Amino acid sequence: MYKSILRPLLFRLDAEEAHHFTFSMVKNLSKIPGCTSIFKALYNLEDKRLETEVFGIKFKNPVGLAAGFDKDAKLFNEFSNFGFGFIEIGTLTPKPQDGNPKKRLFRLKQDSAIINRMGFNNGGVAAAVERLKKNKGVLIGGNIGKNKMTPNEDAGVDYEICFDALFDHVDYFVVNVSSPNTPNLRALQDKEPLTALLGSLQKRNCAKAHPKPILLKIAPDLTNEQLLDIIDIVSITGIAGVIATNTTIARDGLISENKAETGGLSGKPLAMRSTEVIRFLSEKSNKAFPIIGVGGIHSAADALEKLEAGASLVQLYTGFIYEGPALVKEINRAILEKKAGK
Numbered sequence: 001m002y003k004s005i006l007r008p009l010l011f012r013l014d015a016e017e018a019h020h021f022t023f024s025m026v027k028n029l030s031k032i033p034g035c036t037s038i039f040k041a042l043y044n045l046e047d048k049r050l051e052t053e054v055f056g057i058k059f060k061n062p063v064g065l066a067a068g069f070d071k072d073a074k075l076f077n078e079f080s081n082f083g084f085g086f087i088e089i090g091t092l093t094p095k096p097q098d099g100n101p102k103k104r105l106f107r108l109k110q111d112s113a114i115i116n117r118m119g120f121n122n123g124g125v126a127a128a129v130e131r132l133k134k135n136k137g138v139l140i141g142g143n144i145g146k147n148k149m150t151p152n153e154d155a156g157v158d159y160e161i162c163f164d165a166l167f168d169h170v171d172y173f174v175v176n177v178s179s180p181n182t183p184n185l186r187a188l189q190d191k192e193p194l195t196a197l198l199g200s201l202q203k204r205n206c207a208k209a210h211p212k213p214i215l216l217k218i219a220p221d222l223t224n225e226q227l228l229d230i231i232d233i234v235s236i237t238g239i240a241g242v243i244a245t246n247t248t249i250a251r252d253g254l255i256s257e258n259k260a261e262t263g264g265l266s267g268k269p270l271a272m273r274s275t276e277v278i279r280f281l282s283e284k285s286n287k288a289f290p291i292i293g294v295g296g297i298h299s300a301a302d303a304l305e306k307l308e309a310g311a312s313l314v315q316l317y318t319g320f321i322y323e324g325p326a327l328v329k330e331i332n333r334a335i336l337e338k339k340a341g342k
Helices: 002-010 015-031 035-043 076-082 125-132 152-169 185-189 191-206 224-237 268-284 300-309 318-323 326-341
Strands: 052-054 057-059 063-065 086-092 105-108 113-116 140-144 172-176 214-218 241-244 264-267 291-294 313-316
Touching: 002 015, 002 318, 015 035, 015 076, 015 105, 035 076, 035 326, 063 326, 076 086, 086 125, 086 172, 113 268, 113 318, 125 152, 140 152, 152 172, 152 185, 152 191, 172 191, 185 191, 191 214, 191 224, 214 224, 224 241, 224 268, 241 268, 264 268, 264 318, 268 291, 268 300, 291 300, 300 313, 300 326, 313 318, 313 326, 318 326
Parallel strands: 063 086, 063 313, 086 140, 140 172, 172 214, 214 241, 241 291, 291 313
Antiparallel strands: 052 057, 105 113, 113 264
């Protein structure tokens, strides 16, 4: 029904308008008695064999909703009814910001992709915390970043503000220094500033009675030498793992009319590169840390490929938009079938 009826209607709208319309629809439907039960019956696959323990956290299944979809933690309870094992909110910044000027979100239908240059648009971490206080048992990742106007030399303060504010309300953290849509943000991926940033956060983390896992989200555009630096940084700072990958600035092989738009590309064209990064990190580190695989997952086969490459968990974003909520159950069913075949 999603692909034949709902998606064609949504794709007639501007991409960002469609996103807001979807949020309103899910929110309102979830208020109707019985609808939540219908969502769960249609899209949830409950099976103990899907449970996965990663960086000390037990996930009911390994399929999550990636950051960027529910930036402001507005519908994490509702989206959990579509079968996700965890929801990552954000990217959140200390102060609210509007992000980049519209139009800033583009569908590349012929490529099953999206280009976004949103620019960390969010209502600020404090507002998100108030909504997270109403969590009904959803496993939450908190993706944090810096405000656009904060210079890189002061970025650590922004990350610490978000870390402190979210600490009691999320299960793990993600440090986002890999978005291409905040000026100079990716410069923080260089070894020296990144080691300092993560080291400072981890020191703050370890001072807590019960530290939370901190992960680093990296770009797919890093060279092999830079990826080797990432492995070193994880070892030096003692963070829990890596999310591979964020969106790409590459435009190889695209055929859609919007292919020249600036911003980060996600969807099917990213699938191969993100899997390559996962495999490289896993093999070169001798599986020293967990990896969450994200980028171009539009089918159960895509998810299995990332898990086989070395990912412990996977996340959906663009594939969820193009393929619909049934994709979550399809992936979990394929994982169970693979386990049964072993």
